[in-house]
């Protein structure tokens with residue numbers, strides 16, 4: 126995009142950047158400069174897969190759309206790779222930070238290319254030691270490549286796709302199931318021998334579709350999870366036999382019920398720290414072998430959590446992502462919303478204004494906060510960013 130327009134934008138950008146002081150490696154993108162871009166930009170972004178990088182800055186870098194994002198990233202945020210393996214989509218789903226062990230546990234993709242899993246093969250669950258990451262990062266200014274450890278879990282754990290916790294000291298996973306093996310909610314011991322206990326694998330005798338993500342309602346032990354059709358779309362589960370919807374499960378009574386429906390494909394879930402609201406991401410734009418259709422949702426919906434029934438009420442659009450689709454979703458302690466999209470992690474404030482992106486120029490499905498910063502799963506790589514904001518508490 127080297128052009129007259131580009132040159133004018135660059136000058137305007139330089140002028141605008143006097144107003145705010147950025148960490149090195151961050152770029153201020155004043156929305157006013159891009160409200161009118163002409164026909165060339167339309168060609169450039171004719172697909173939601175292509176990211177929005179109007180300054181042509183080499184990724185990874187931080188895009189600041191609103192000065193309030195500086196309070197989140199702090200003065201010295203840098204994006205650094207901590208593990209990579211170009212031949213294996215090892216870092217895709219279900220990141221759980223375990224503070225006691227200072228590790229992140231996560232899984233690889235179920236189905237897709239480079240996932241090496243499908244109808245006949247389970248996906249892999251791995252662990253990265255953040256103490257080793259911190260030591261390696263302290264010894265250099267660049268990227269590091271820490272060996273991740275594959276965990277040998279019981280066969281009852283098939284296609285881990287979502288995770289949260291620690292839940293009473295355990296990893297809490299939702300699985301997509303595989304072939305005729307059912308999707309399930311499962312507690313896994315984060316320490317050897319990594320034994321597991323399945324809490325739920327059917328709805329009054331009917332198999333679910335393919336669980337995708339899970340969270341605990343703050344202040345309770347109640348488990349909420351999403352059940353889209355990606356197991357079928359990605360070729361490792363039979364055709365769905367239930368709507369793609371969101372459920373509530375009370376492990377103390379065994380009761381399961383639907384709390385929200387009318388989605389294309391409900392994916393990520395995150396409650397606000399006070400438990401009064403919940404966000405659900407809808408990745409309906411992507412339907413596996415049926416292809417992508419950019420007229421379908423890449424949308425985050427916000428709901429009230431009914432104080433008596435815990436059903437999700439008053440659905441409204443919170444945000445629509447301009448790139449890829451919002452997959453995993455996490456909140457910081459101030460209620461800002463972070464979601465993994467097609468070009469990086471997008472961050473919205475509580476009003477739904479896009480205030481910044483951690484721009485990696487590729488799909489970043491998932492993220493989790495750790496003591497070392499925000500850890501990002503980018504399929505064939507993992508990154509950490511030492512931002513100032515802290516994640517809300519997810520453990521029970």
Ligand SMILES: *[C@@H]1O[C@H](CO)[C@@H](O)[C@H](O)[C@H]1NC(C)=O
Nearest residue numbers: 127128129130131163164165
């Ligand atoms: C648009 O792109 C064409 C072809 O790449 C180029 O010749 C032209 O200068 C561009 N126009 C503007 C306004 O940048």
Ligand SMILES: *[C@@H]1O[C@H](CO)[C@@H](O)[C@H](O)[C@H]1NC(C)=O
Nearest residue numbers: 165167168169170171172175
């Ligand atoms: C999108 O733009 C690219 C680059 O100009 C072009 O190669 C591609 O054919 C366009 N795709 C569509 C669907 O218009």
Ligand SMILES: *[C@@H]1O[C@H](CO)[C@@H](O)[C@H](O)[C@H]1NC(C)=O
Nearest residue numbers: 240241242243244245246247
């Ligand atoms: C399943 O695993 C086998 C043995 O490890 C491997 O040869 C095969 O390529 C895998 N299948 C897929 C779809 O990845």
Ligand SMILES: *[C@@H]1O[C@H](CO)[C@@H](O)[C@H](O)[C@H]1NC(C)=O
Nearest residue numbers: 226227228254255256257260
């Ligand atoms: C992580 O690495 C540190 C430093 O090598 C080690 O002391 C610790 O036991 C490791 N933790 C786990 C859970 O393996």
Ligand SMILES: *[C@@H]1O[C@H](CO)[C@@H](O)[C@H](O)[C@H]1NC(C)=O
Nearest residue numbers: 295312313314319320321322
């Ligand atoms: C793992 O095994 C221990 C010892 O039997 C048991 O106390 C614990 O509840 C088990 N954890 C899970 C998640 O199954």
Ligand SMILES: *[C@@H]1O[C@H](CO)[C@@H](O)[C@H](O)[C@H]1NC(C)=O
Nearest residue numbers: 415416417418419420421422
């Ligand atoms: C995309 O989805 C819309 C709405 O569901 C549908 O009308 C349209 O035919 C689809 N387009 C393609 C190319 O599949």
Ligand SMILES: *[C@@H]1O[C@H](CO)[C@@H](O)[C@H](O)[C@H]1NC(C)=O
Nearest residue numbers: 176178181182183184486487
């Ligand atoms: C972003 O990724 C696309 C597709 O992988 C690549 O063609 C493009 O050069 C990348 N852009 C930058 C600025 O690195």
